[in-house]
Amino acid sequence: MAETQKDSSLFVKKVSRRNMLKTAGAGGIGVLVGASGLGGILSITKASETEQVDNTVPFYGKHQAGITTEVQNHLYFASLNVTTENKQDLVQLFKDWTAAAEKMTKGEPLAESASNAYIPPKDTGEATGLSASNLTITFGVGPTLFVKDGKDRFGLQAKQPAELQGLPKFPLDALEDAWSGGDICIQACADDLQVAFHAVRNLVRIARGKAVIHWAQTGFQRSKQADAKKETPRNLFGFKDGTINPDVKKDSDMNQQVWVQQGDGPDWLAGGSYMVVRRIQMYIEVWDRTTLSEQEKTFGRHRDSGAPLGMKQELDTADYKAKDSNGQPIIPKDSHMALSHGDGTQSILRRAYSYESGMDPQTGSFDAGLLFICFQRRPSKQFIPIQNRLAQSDKLNEYIIHRGSALFACLPGTKQGSYIGETLLS
Numbered sequence: 175m176a177e178t179q180k181d182s183s184l185f186v187k188k189v190s191r192r193n194m195l196k197t198a199g200a201g202g203i204g205v206l207v208g209a210s211g212l213g214g215i216l217s218i219t220k221a222s223e224t225e226q227v228d229n230t231v232p233f234y235g236k237h238q239a240g241i242t243t244e245v246q247n248h249l250y251f252a253s254l255n256v257t258t259e260n261k262q263d264l265v266q267l268f269k270d271w272t273a274a275a276e277k278m279t280k281g282e283p284l285a286e287s288a289s290n291a292y293i294p295p296k297d298t299g300e301a302t303g304l305s306a307s308n309l310t311i312t313f314g315v316g317p318t319l320f321v322k323d324g325k326d327r328f329g330l331q332a333k334q335p336a337e338l339q340g341l342p343k344f345p346l347d348a349l350e351d352a353w354s355g356g357d358i359c360i361q362a363c364a365d366d367l368q369v370a371f372h373a374v375r376n377l378v379r380i381a382r383g384k385a386v387i388h389w390a391q392t393g394f395q396r397s398k399q400a401d402a403k404k405e406t407p408r409n410l411f412g413f414k415d416g417t418i419n420p421d422v423k424k425d426s427d428m429n430q431q432v433w434v435q436q437g438d439g440p441d442w443l444a445g446g447s448y449m450v451v452r453r454i455q456m457y458i459e460v461w462d463r464t465t466l467s468e469q470e471k472t473f474g475r476h477r478d479s480g481a482p483l484g485m486k487q488e489l490d491t492a493d494y495k496a497k498d499s500n501g502q503p504i505i506p507k508d509s510h511m512a513l514s515h516g517d518g519t520q521s522i523l524r525r526a527y528s529y530e531s532g533m534d535p536q537t538g539s540f541d542a543g544l545l546f547i548c549f550q551r552r553p554s555k556q557f558i559p560i561q562n563r564l565a566q567s568d569k570l571n572e573y574i575i576h577r578g579s580a581l582f583a584c585l586p587g588t589k590q591g592s593y594i595g596e597t598l599l600s
C-alpha cells in the first residue's frame with residue numbers, strides 16, 4: 175500500500191454504486207481501501223490500470239447464474255405463492271423481474287433517482303452506494319404453479335415435467351408448511367447480505383397484487399474475506415462441507431448431472447436445472463456434547479483435515495473397503511459420507527448455506543442448521559435415491575431434522591430482449 179500511495183496517478187475518490195461500475199468499465203478501479211459506512215465506499219482508482227473490480231456476475235446467459243457460480247458469502251432465499259389468476263399478469267411479472275434483476279445484478283438502482291416527492295421511490299434504497307457484490311438472482315417454478323388443488327391454473331398443465339412433482343415423504347421427515355413448497359422461488363446470493371435482501375425485497379415489491387412471499391430464509395458461509403485460502407467451508411458441526419462435488423468447470427459433467435437436456439422432458443426447461451431445497455435443523459447443542467470420535471464416525475471424515483477416515487488429506491480418495499484391527503470398516507457403513515456416496519453413480523451439485531434463525535421457541539435451543547440446496551438434471555435419479563438411503567440409516571439423523579422441503583425447476587437462462595420464463599409462458 176505504501177508503494178501505491180506514492181503513485182501520482184492514483185486518486186482517492188468516494189464512489190457511488192453506479193459510479194464505481196462506470197469507473198470500472200472506463201478503465202478500472204485499483205484497490206478498495208475501506209468502507210465508509212452507509213455513505214459510500216472509499217476507493218483508490220488508477221486510470222491506467224486495466225485490472226477491474228470484477229464483482230458483477232452477468233444476468234444473461236445460456237443458463238441462469240447462481241447455480242454453477244462460485245458460492246457467494248450470503249443467501250437470501252424466498253418462496254412465493256402466486257395470487258393472480260391471470261396468465262398475462264404472470265407474463266408481465268416475469269418481464270418486470272427480468273428487467274429489475276438485470277439492473278440489480280449490475281449494481282444499478284431500479285430508478286435513476288428518487289426525484290418525485292409525491293410518489294414512493296421506485297427503488298427501496300438500502301443498496302444505494304453498495305457494489306454489486308457478485309449478486310446472482312435465480313428464478314425457479316414449483317409444481318403448484320402448474321396444478322394446485324386439481325386446477326390447471328394457467329393452462330400450463332401439459333407443460334409440467336414428470337420430474338416436477340412434490341417430493342416423496344421420507345422417513346423421519348418433520349416438515350412444516352411454513353417452510354415448504356411454493357409456486358416460485360427466488361434465490362439471491364451475494365457477498366453482502368444487504369445487497370441480497372435488497373434484491374428479493376424489490377422483486378417481491380414488484381410482485382404486489384400478483385404474488386406474495388410464502389417463506390424465506392437467510393443463509394451464510396464463512397466469508398471470502400475471513401478465509402483468504404478459500405478452503406472448503408465448514409458447516410455448523412465444524413466439518414468441511416462441500417468437498418466432493420461435481421466440477422462446475424467441466425461442461426460435460428454439468429450437462430450430464432446438472433443441466434436438463436433437450437429430450438429429457440418438455441423442451442422449455444432445456445438448459446435449466448432442478449433445485450431441491452431442504453431446511454434442515456441441526457441440534458448443535460447435542461452435537462457439542464458428542465465425542466470427537468463419534469462425530470468423525472458420523473460423517474466418515476476427520477474433523478480437522480476433512481480427510482476420509484483412515485486418510486491424511488481432504489482430497490484423498492475414500493477407501494470404503496478398508497477395515498480396522500477388529501475387522502470393522504474404518505468408514506462406518508452408516509456414516510453420512512458412505513451412505514450419500516452409495517455406489518458412486520448418483521451425483522448432485524450441492525450449494526448449501528448454513529442458517530441461524532435465533533431461538534427455537536419449542537426447545538429453547540438454537541434454531542440453526544443447513545439450508546441444503548442442490549441442483550440436478552433428474553431428481554428421481556439423483557436427490558431422491560440419495561435421500562432415501564440417508565433417511566433410512568444415516569448416523570447423522572440423531573443430530574438433524576428436516577423441517578422444510580421444496581422442489582423447483584430453475585428456468586433456463588435468457589438473453590437481452592427476452593425474459594426469464596419466456597420458454598414456459600409464451
Ligand code: HEM
Pocket residue numbers: 409411413414415416417418419452454455456473475510511514515521522543544546557560561564574
Ligand atoms: C444438515 C444436513 C447435512 C450435513 C451437515 C451434511 C454434511 C456433509 C459433510 C460434512 C459431508 C462430507 C464432506 C463433503 O464431501 O462435502 C457431506 C457429503 C455429502 N453429502 Fe451431506 N450433509 C447434510 C445433508 C445432506 C443431504 C440431505 C444430502 C442429499 C440427499 C447430502 C448429500 C451429500 C453427498 C452427495 C455428499 C458427498 C458424498 C461423497 O463423498 O461422494 N447431504 N455432507
